Amino acid sequence: MQPTFSSSRILLPVRPWFIVFSLLAALLLNFLPTAHWPGIPDWVALVLCFWSIREPRRVGMGWAFVLGLMMDVADGAALGQHCLAYVLLAYIAASQSRRILWFPLAQQALQVLPMLLASQFIQLAMRMLAGADFPGWGFLIGPLIATFLWIPATFLLLLPQYQPVERDENRPL
């Protein structure tokens, strides 16, 4: 919908089923056994953040809350841990969406990093307050990796919205 500052391409409108599909795919990625490896990002947080920035009117805190509940149950974590982190993430992302989309992709990634870090920190703080043990600094590497994945993720998630570039030899514009 929104052509960014850096690209002159006008995108097709997003299809709602693709948003749902990408969020479910992220959930599936999170459930893979690879989640135990250090530095694997929280895919749901990344995709949720992406859609909250791109389409703040379609994906918001409601989605964040439901996905958070599912993550909590699937993780065996305390209920409300992912919910709170994701809801805050969606809120911050949506409130910053107008601004962030003006930046080129690399700078967008830099602005996404503090949001993802904050969502991870909230979970850390909640569990540490509740008396859990410290999981190690590897817990905070995930958002860093996710930041590097921002550009490929943007490319992939916007893929269905690109339209073919038609070049007309006879028309200068």
Place this chain on the structure above:
Amino acid sequence: MAGTDHAPPPFFKRGPAPLALLTFYVAISLALFVVDLRLKSLDLLRQSIALVTDPIQRIAQTPGSLVDNALGYLRGLDDLLEENASLKQTQLQTAPNLQRLEHLESENERLRKLLAVKEREKAKGEVARIMYTARDPFSHKIIVDKGQQSGIVAGQPAIDESGVVGQVTRTFPFSSEITLITDKDQTVPVQVVRSGQRSVVFGLGKGQLELRYIPANADIQEGDLLVTSGLDGVYLPGFPVARVVSIEREHSYAFARILCAPVAAVENFGEVLVLSPRQAQAPRPPEASGRIGNTGAPVKSGDK
């Protein structure tokens, strides 16, 4: 009625303000968090959400198990023959003990009957396959493939071939969650085999356990085996739990700091035996009304 005329037409409506929504969701999340951790009364909610997430999790686990199966299929014949031979050898080595065990058990039973002591409970259980380790990095839990449908209830202990693995903490329709003994909140009442001293072993959360409340001058050595004492009414007595790894005795503390390593391969994949719940224990004898309790609670006379 002037207000309604100037109200924006409905196509500008975007629902409640973001800040109001945020407050609403944050309040619900915090309430869930507190209720779940403090009151532990949200199991029904968990189970109903698990009905949705469980199929997705099973789908997510299939690639890994497929690879495992493929690797098992591709393992060399030699490996299997070797393993078979070594298993046969160990079976032969343990055979005399096993054969005499039955004899000993029956003899023990008879002697206990003679002495009018309550018979020892036999360990029965259900074999469950470990599906995956729970993703939560703050705790140490595993998910096994037997749940409420197989009659598993929270509180049942789980063992593997060498010792105690953990305890079932939550059950779902088709799976259940076992908290490992190394988890930070997990405690197991144990007994030192060599000296018979009883204590409680606490998980430390780093694949280690700590034996607490043992006086600094107690008779305990490195390498001592700890087995379940059975005093809690949950674990049957006599299952190996941990082995003492290091002992620090400092004179400034009343208790020694004793670190132990679990005997069972608690953090590995495989199969566990979920033991059936113990028979109900005899009720605790009522406290004598004349005795001064050290609990500080007011003693009511005639309250029996």
